[in-house]
Amino acid sequence: MIIVHHLNNSRSQRILWLLEELGLEYDIQYYDRDPKTMLAPASLRQVHPLGKSPVITDGALTLAESGAIIGYLIEHYGKGRLAPPPGTPERSRYIYWMHYAEGSAMPPLLLKLVFDRIEQQPVPFFVKPIVRQITGRTKQTFIEPQITLHLDYLEAELEKSLWFVGDEFTAADIQMSFPIEVAATRAGLDASRPKLMDFLDRIHARRAYQQALERGGAYKLSS
Missing domain, CATH: 3.40.30.10 (Glutaredoxin)
Structure with a gap:
């Protein structure tokens, strides 16, 4: 079992x-x-x-x-x-998205979570402006641009096909769900990227998702 x-x-x-x-x-x-x-x-x-x-x-x-x-x-x-069957172009895309989800999409999202929490932690009043300056500058110049880059990329990819690998739902969509859900709840993903929001609506409507x-x-x- x-x-x-x-x-x-x-x-x-x-x-x-x-x-x-x-x-x-x-x-x-x-x-x-x-x-x-x-x-x-x-x-x-x-x-x-x-x-x-x-x-x-x-x-x-x-x-x-x-x-x-x-x-x-x-x-x-x-x-x-x-x-997808081994040896097909779809299989290569499937493997790519399986690795991309954690290897590329999640790191900037995790950095944003960490830096947001640093800003919220209690620190001595005389240190707080320095902490906010460092975290704010890091987010503004590196973390947020990286998140924007990846969200724009994902939006463009979903303009090519219904799901990430193609027109058929695969386990790669399950793997990709987590960074996209994180982006929607913590990193500003909204209706300005309709393909990604539609992806979320469709996975949330699946009976297996609801059963889970x-x-x-x-x-x-x-x-």
Whole structure:
């Protein structure tokens, strides 16, 4: 039996969604973030040394990293579903988006989250202007332009086809969902990029996505 070690408001929601799309049976082990630090509990390190989410166990196998987990589930349980055939141009695009999601799209979004939190942390009054100047300047000159660059790129890509790989929904769209949801809730993605907003509307309307929410619990990035 596949067990998803599921952290609230995390990338593991993608794994629940994929399992629902594939119609597989699975169990969930739930973990809650520390309300102050927003970090995963130490108990997750008993499953995987890094204590990160997502993690799955499948028999003797313990596997972390969203892309690796999605690849494993597609290979072992997909039966040809949600991935283009090997050797096709679509397969190359599929592999590209699977890596792009975490390798290129997420880093500037994570930097924005970190710098936003630094600005919100209590510091001595005489230091606060310096902190705000450094964080504000970094966001203005590097982080926000990078986010804009990637959102413009993604908007243009979705003008070429209905989904990221083509006109068929694939697991790459599941992998890409997280950075786009993060951008919509924390980085200014709005109706000025209609293709990306339409992508969010379409994935949120999928029955498997909704079933994953029902099983996984509250997920702030779905709104």
